[in-house]
Amino acid sequence: MPNPTTASVFPYGVASGDVTHDRVVLWTKVANPGDTVRWECVAVDGGQAQRGEAESDSVTGSVHVSVDELEPGVQHRYRFAVDGTSSIDGQFRTIPTDRAVRFAVASCAKYNSGYFNAYRAIGQRDDIDFVLHLGDYIYEAAQIPTGKQTAGAATDRPMDPPGDCVTRDDYNRRYALYRGDPDLQALHASHAMMATIDDHELSDNAWLDGAQEHEEEHQGPWSDRRDAALTVWSDWMPTLRRPAKGDPIWQEIDLGVSGRILLGETRLARSDPDGPRVPEKTALGLEQRGFMLDRLSTPNPGWTFLALPSMLSDLDAAIGDETALFALHKMKMAEADAPESFHDLWDNFDFEQDALMDAAALADRTVVLSGDVHFSAEHVNPLRNGGEFIEWTTPSVTSANLDDKMKWPRGTESRTYEAAMVRMLRDLRWCDLDSHGFLVVDCAPERLSCQWWFVDEVLTSSDGLELGHEVVLTP
DSSP states (O other), rough: OOOOOOOHHHTTTTESSSSSSSSSEEEEEEEETEEEEEEEEETTTTTOOOOEEEOOOTOOEEEEEEEESTTTTEEEEEEEEEEEEOOEEEEEOOOSSOOOOEEEEEEEOGGGOOOOHHHHHHHHOOSSEEEEEEEEOOOOOOOSSTOOOOOOOOTTSSSSOOOOOOOOHHHHHHHHHHHHHHHHHHHHSOOOEOOOOOOOOOOOTEEEEHHHHOOOHHHHOOHHHHHHHHHHHHHHHSOOOGEEEEEEEEOOEOOOGGGEEEOOSSTTTOOTTSSSOOOOOOOSSSHHHHHHHHHSSOOOOOEEEEEEEEEEEEOGGGSHHHHHHHHHHHHHSOOOOOSSSSTTTTGGGGGHHHHHHHHHHSTTTTTEEEEESSSEEEEEEEOOSSSEEEEOOOOSSSOOHHHHHOOOTTTHHHHHHHHHHHHHHHTTTEEEEEEEEEEEEEETTTTTEEEEESSSSSSSSSOOOEEEEEEEEOO
């Protein structure tokens, strides 16, 4: 049973992130901002503990501690303490250098759409090295959403604040709501998290100078809202990256002999989606585009994962089928009442999309990981350059899928629309338009596998879990 004293001093538990072979960032938040916090970190199988003190933020109470000189591939335990009261214990694994790496992939967790059963399942696993979060960690939308966003379905999980997040206080309250969730707290206590952002950490369909639902005449300058959102993201996440001060969120994650992850970010330098389709139009920003293309063309002895917040594969061919188009409209993959791709998709940045797909197809042992679209998918596409483009898309944690929007039982009526999607998209080997869950990627030098794990529901708290699909690759 949780210690109420611990919970009152450390109300949001503990977390770790930005883990490497020999470093990690530890995080907590204390109820009394400005408190001096003691911390301890030690390898589970023994060894010398590292200890120290850190001052919590005088306004927010957050603590970020960078711990280095760790051994690779080792499970560690850590805790914090204030005046003799200790936090719960957290755990993380440093990334190994000489063996297989296994990690979970998640995205799109809308609080008022359901319970975080997928997070619970990830937190209960003891066989993964870390969690890769591809964005939409929070949703900024109001309880009764404005614009084109989908209303939540879990009536016992209301948003706080009830309106759209616009100010720093709004975003702070929204993160506090999320981080008070026991399943998300348990995930963070069990595994390190590597995270990027998508639009909902900011605002729906965000880009460099605005967002689809942002109205400057009512909500103030976009730059103020963006910087407030990014400042709060840095405060609540186990990271030392400060994007509000210019730090890039995108990064390369070294997996040792197993390979690397090129973790992308597609909102902060994104071109106007309504602008002309020219080579300079970008979702990544030209600096990040250059970095990604350079790294993809640089040989690597293991596997390379290009991890992007949203699906890179082209959906245009599915628009020509009435059944597939119906599903795309409902899932916001096509413009409402129009037979064309939704302007927020990669299809609207087609020069950059083609460049990334060609580079990924030509690079040896490269797979794209993606989220955002609220359905699961396996893509294998022979491209014009002679290479083969592979993409694996994770389902949402709770955000509305096709069956949620149509009020259908899971795995029933949607099968007709899945078949239409596979029929119209030559690269789409398999998809599931209904299930919520996560991926588990198992990466070894001579073998790569991906499993799609599905929870049985999200409208109640549940442990139901099933393996929905699996892919195995060898060089």
